[in-house]
C-alpha cells in the first residue's frame with residue numbers, strides 16, 4: 289500500500305469511507321476565535337445543541353484585540369465599541385457552553401495558529417479545523433488541518449465532524465542550499481509566484497525535500513501557513529525528528545511517552561512509492577529575497593527584480609502607485625509591520641533583530657510595529673532582550689494579536705500608506721482602506737525599517753541565522 | 754419527503770471579469786465586526802462600490818456611489834447572477850463574503866474556478882457556485898451583452914439557458930441538493946450520530962493522547 293501522508297490522515301479519520309459523495313471526517317481539534325464563531329454558537333443554541341466533545345474546542349481572541357492593551361484589560365471598558373462586542377460575545381459563549389478560552393488577559397493568549405502548537409494543542413496526526421483559512425499552518429506537524437467557514441464551525445461544534453470531499457495530492461519538493469539571507473517566507477512567496485494563487489486549488493500540498501527537512505518547526509509553519517495563498521487549504525510536512533523534539537520540549541510529553549504516541553506518529557509520512565496528482569520541484573539555490581509588488585501574493589519578484597508590466601498588472605500597479613516605477617528599489621515606505629501568524633514566532637523576531645543590528649529606525653518611516661504572535665513569544669523575546677533592541681531602534685513593541693495583518697483592529701494603514709509587511713496577504717485594502725502592502729520576510733522588513741527602502745546590495749549584511 | 758424548494762434561477766447577470774477576486778474584496782474586514790448572519794448586502798464589494806471607506810455604523814448613503822462600478826448601474830443593481838474571473842473567492846475563509854452576496858440578492862456565481870473554502874461556503878447558504886470552461890463563459894458573455902442581460906439556470910437539469918445556447922454544468926448532487934431541497938447539514942449528519950459515536954469511542958481508545 290503506497291499512500292501519501294494526506295491519504296493516511298484522511299483514512300484515519302474517515303467515518304464513512306464507503307460513501308463516495310461526501311466523507312464524514314472526524315475532527316480532533318477545533319480552534320475558535322472571536323470573528324467567525326458568534327454566528328456558529330448562535331446556530332447551535334437555536335437548535336438546542338451543545339458542543340459534541342467539549343474538550344476538543346479551544347478558543348482565544350486574536351483578530352480584534354488591541355495590541356496596546358497592557359496586562360489587565362477589562363474588555364467591557366475597552367475603547368472600540370464594535371470590537372468590544374465580539375470579544376464580549378466570545379467570552380460569553382465560552383462561558384455559556386463551557387469551552388476553554390485563553391482570554392485576553394491570559395498568559396496563553398495569542399494568534400490562534402501560534403498558540404496551538406506552542407501549547408501542545410496541535411499534535412501530529414490530528415485533524416484540526418478553525419474558522420480561519422490559515423489553519424493550514426498546523427500541517428507543519430503532519431496534521432490534516434484546514435480553514436472552514438462559519439457554517440462548518442457550527443457543524444463541527446454540533447457533530448465533531450466535517451462533511452468534505454477528498455482533495456487531490458500535490459507535492460512540492462524544495463531543493464538546493466539557499467543563500468544565508470533567505471528565510472522560509474522568501475521560499476513560500478517564491479513558490480506562490482511560480483505556481484500562482486490558484487496553483488494548489490483543490491489540492492493538499494505536501495512540502496518536502498532537503499530544505500524542508502532542514503527547517504525548524506517555526507520555518508515549516510511559515511511555509512504551511514501560506515499554502516492557502518497558493519490556493520491549497522491543506523499544507524503538510526512529514527513527521528520527523530524535528531517534529532518529535534519540538535513536542536518533547538513542550539512539556540506534556542510524560543503523558544505522551546507513556547502512550548505509544550511517538551511510535552504511532554512515526555508512520556506519518558508519504559510512502560516511498562506514493563503517487564501524487566501533481567509534483568513540482570523548486571530549486572532555491574539562487575533565490576534572492578522576495579517582495580510582492582501587487583495586490584495578490586503571486587505578484588512577487590526578487591527584491592531587485594523588474595516589475596512586470598502587462599495589461600494584467602495595470603489595475604494592481606495603479607492601486608499600488610507603481611505605474612512609473614521600473615523596480616522596487618527606489619520606492620519609499622511609510623510603515624513596517626512585523627507580525628501575523630506567518631511571521632510572529634521567536635525565530636522571526638530574532639531575524640528582524642539581526643537585520644537591524646543596533647541601528648535606528650529611518651526618519652522617513654512613521655512607525656514600525658513589532659507584534660509577537662503570543663504572550664509566550666512575547667515573554668521569550670523579552671528574556672532574550674529582543675524587545676530592548678527594538679525599542680532602542682524606535683520600534684513599537686506590542687501585545688500579541690493579528691494586528692496590522694488585517695484592517696480590523698486599531699492597527700491600520702491610512703490611505704496610500706506603503707508598508708513592508710511580514711503578513712500573508714497584500715489584497716486591496718487588507719491592511720486598511722487604500723493601504724499598500726508589500727509582503728516580505730522579517731529580515732527584509734527589518735532592513736526597510738532602518739533604511740526606509742529596500743536595500744540595493746545585500747552583500748553588506750552578514751546575517752547569521 | 755425531499756420537497757423541491759428551488760429549481761430555477763432566472764435573473765440579470767452582472768459581469769466582473771477580474772481574476773483572483775479575494776474575499777477581502779467581496780467584503781472588507783471592517784464589516785466582519787458584526788456578530789449577525791444577515792445585513793451584509795450593502796457592503797458587498799465595498800471598496801469598489803463607494804467613494805469613501807466606511808464601517809458598520811456609517812450609513813452607506815453618506816459615502817457616495819462609484820458610478821462606474823457595475824452593481825451601481827441599472828439594471829445590474831438587481832442582478833441575481835454574477836459572472837466573474839478565475840479563482841473567485843480566494844483568500845480568507847470568511848463566510849461573510851457569501852452572506853454579502855446572498856444579502857445583495859445574488860443566487861448564483863459563475864466562474865472558471867473558485868477558492869476551495871469559498872466554494873463550500875456558497876452551498877451552505879443556498880448560493881449556487883457554477884464552474885464552467887472558459888469557452889462556455891465566453892458564450893454567456895456574448896449573450897448577456899444584450900438586453901435584458903438575463904439567463905435561466907435550471908438546478909434540477911444542471912443547465913444554463915442563454916439565448917439559443919444551452920450549457921450544461923457539473924456540480925455534485927450532494928451540494929446542489931442542499932439548495933434544491935433547502936437541506937441543513939447538521940440535520941443530515943445527525944442521522945449518523947450513532948456511527949460518529951462508535952468511531953469516536955474507538956478512535957479515542959486507540960489514541961489516548963487526543
Ligand code: SF4
Nearest residue numbers: 422628629690693694
Ligand atoms: S494573523 Fe492575519 S492571517 Fe493570521 S489569523 Fe490573524 S488575521 Fe488571519
